[in-house]
Amino acid sequence: MFSPRQTSSWISQILMKKYHVLSPMLKLQEVSVTFGRPIFTNPYCSSERVDPKAHKPNSSTWCSRKKNEQIGVERTRKGTISPQGFSIFAAGASKERGKFCAEEEEPVVSTNSVVERPPPEKPLSPEEWEKLKRKYRGYKIFEEYMLIQMINYNRPIDVAKSLLAAVAKRDGDIPYMFLLQYLVLCESQEQTKEICDIFDIMRARYKTFDSGAVTLLIRGLSCSPRWRDALTFLEQIKKQKVDTPSNKNYRDCINGALMNQEINLALELYHQLLAEGLTPTLDTLQLFFDTCKGVQDGRLKNELISMLNYLRDNQLYPEENFMKSIKQWFESIPGENWKGTITGIQRSGRCSSCNQTLEDINLSPEEYNLLKEKILKEVIQGKDVFRKTTPVELEEFQKFVNIHSPFDIVIDGLNVSKISPKYNPSDTLLDVVNYLAQKNPRLLVLGRKHMLKGNSQWKRQNMTIMSRKAKFFFTEDVSQDDPFLLYATLHSGNHCKFITHDLLRDHKACVSDELIQRLFFKWQRGHQMVIPFYKPGLRIQLQHVLTYNTIVQTTGNSWHIPYDDNFTKRTSYEVPTKWLCLQRK
Structure with missing residues (x-):
């Protein structure tokens, strides 16, 4: 059996001699989903790696998995x-x-009981690996599966080294995919020296790397003394113009710069990230605050104040x-x-x-008018207007609103009538309208034409009583009433509120501009009301905005x-x- 030092050295010697042999390039994404399980068992640490007493970060504080001090x-x-x-x-x-218990995923049960055994906890000799391999005949690539299991069980890297040594001794080479899996294991355990060694080996053997390998190497090298090599990868990605660096690539490079007190370089990378139109990860911003105490x-x-304004x-x-x-x-x-x-x-x-x-x-007048214009154009009319309503119906509704507005509260009648499925919908809606009408606001109830038919669900007497206390507009049964709800509320002015339990996420998604999406969400939070509690004839609780x-x-x-x-x-x-x-x- 090889000692860890001997094994590592022996692997390096074999691979460096065979640097001219190129194995097939495999996408890391293919590696990560092998056997249906992710191989990244230990996510990249960020917010829990800083010693709050230290102003100068170092590799042990930035990359440790220990929790912050309380x-x-x-x-x-x-x-x-x-x-x-x-x-x-x-x-x-x-x-x-809606409290619910998510069902736990059923574990995959193998027909081969040997497969369920965890990987070895200690290094094995090449002969011992061959003996173990014979027990896993059902697997096409035993070494691939075993490396993935080592990652999932977080085995010591010496175990993986001994497996790679056995492969190298048997075949005289180690496939690219095995090196990537070993790199994942080293990165998850923050074995920076091993990461640097694998980087040297792979750089000598391969002219290019796939994006997954680049991401792994940037992440691993950024926490090592050779952190500037990660910057080289970043620049190569930008020069190739085939792919663009991700915000996490920038995060890792910024991490390396801050660990080495290169604050100006870190800020330069941060501004490059913004210039690329990328959104900085929250742990990227946290790195700056931790470093600059x-x-x-x-x-x-x-700069830090501007980061807070970026959050805003x-x-x-x-x-x-x-x-x-x-x-x-x-x-x-x-x-x-x-x-x-x-x-x-x-x-x-x-x-x-x-x-x-x-x-x-509340929105400013300028924001309100901008939102009103965009909602009318992109949500209410939009490209799929015929799937929501008809031009004739929309024009009829706009005339109705122009005549009878402004309203104080707009009610999604069908939605509100079903807040308590056990009770009659027209009775429920009548209770709500009576409750709201106590303070004499101008009410608009949006309904569907089937509510006018007069049946056990929609009693004519209830509809008649409600019509004395609120204005009604009934759309076709196939029309969507949410666009009408938005139009009537926005047209009535900033004071007008609306009641529905629908969160309108689909309509927010119809808006292409991110600024308008934020304005819509802000307006929605300040104007949408729901009824969280209802007991027929006795009590209605209105949730205020x-x-x-x-x-x-x-x-x-x-x-x-x-x-x-x-x-x-x-x-x-x-x-x-x-x-x-x-x-x-």
Whole structure:
């Protein structure tokens, strides 16, 4: 049996002698899905790799898998009202609305009981590998499967070395795919020396690499003393013009630069990333905040502030570890005396920690008019207008709205009538209209023509009573009523709200411009109401809208930053409920 040092040296000698032999190029994507299982068992670490006490990162702090130290965060106990009680867009609301248990995937059961055995835990000799191989006759490429199992079980690299040594001794060569799999194992265990050795071997043997191999090498080399080789790969990708670097490629190169205190180079790479039209990963931004704690540099401070504004402009939310990095950075700025507190926002929009009122969620007149124009053009009319309505029906509805608007509340009648499937829909809708009409608002109910037929589901008496308290417009049964709902609400003005349990994600997706999508989501959060509780004839609970905007915001001497906590799963159409309040004393 070979010792680890002997094995590595012996592999290198064989491969370096045979550098002129080119094995077939295999896409890494093919390797990663072999046997239906991903081989990246240990994802690239980012937010949990920094020693919060250190200003200068190094390879052990940046690339370790250890958790951050627990950071003492002052938590307010003032009367916080959780937004989950009054907004369908609060993080975790969808989970609360429809709790379900996902069925665990059934494990693949093999007919060969030997296959289910985990890979060896210790290195084997070539003879021992050959003996073990005979027990795996069902596998076409035993070595490939075994390497994947080593990655999945995170076996020591010495075990993989002994397998490669056996292959090299038997065949005089090691296939490209095996080298990639070994590289994955080394990268997952942060074996930077081995990564550099494999890089030298592969560079001597192959003229080009596929994109998957390049990504692996950039990631591995960026945490090594040879981090500048990762930059060389990045430049090669850009020069070839066949592919473009990914935001994660940039993230890894920025990581290498920051680890070596090349902050200006890291900023240059960051601006290149933005110039390429890529979105920086959140851990890319966190790297800067972790590196720059306690650094007194006006230009660098402006760069970090611009990163916070990037989060604001793109409605991005840091995760909890990133939030802690932001907090630590602010509190470390020399001479500025910042203090961060975890807080919540009251229904009125006031911060429970500093009592400051957050930005209003309503759009400006310019934003509102722009959104109204785009929604009419791309969502209501759009290219598939005949699938939503007919030109005649749309024109008829527009005339109706022009005559009877403005409305205060627009109701999706069919949607609201089904909030409680056990009860009669016309009775339910009547209860809702009666409840809303108590304060004499101008109500519009959108319905379908089958609601006028008069049957057990849609009682004529109920429809007559409701028609005295609200305006009604009935579309064809095949028409989509959501576009009519949006048009009537937007046409009525910024004060008008609408009620439906439909989250309108399809209509948001119809808008091609990202700015308009953000404006639509902001407007929707400030105008859509739902009915979370209904008991026929007795009680209706109306969930009110948010009055404040959930984005990063500042007044100069304060910052309020919404963030995702570690315990609440948030969907793409929800916003965080936890906030970091930063005040300069």
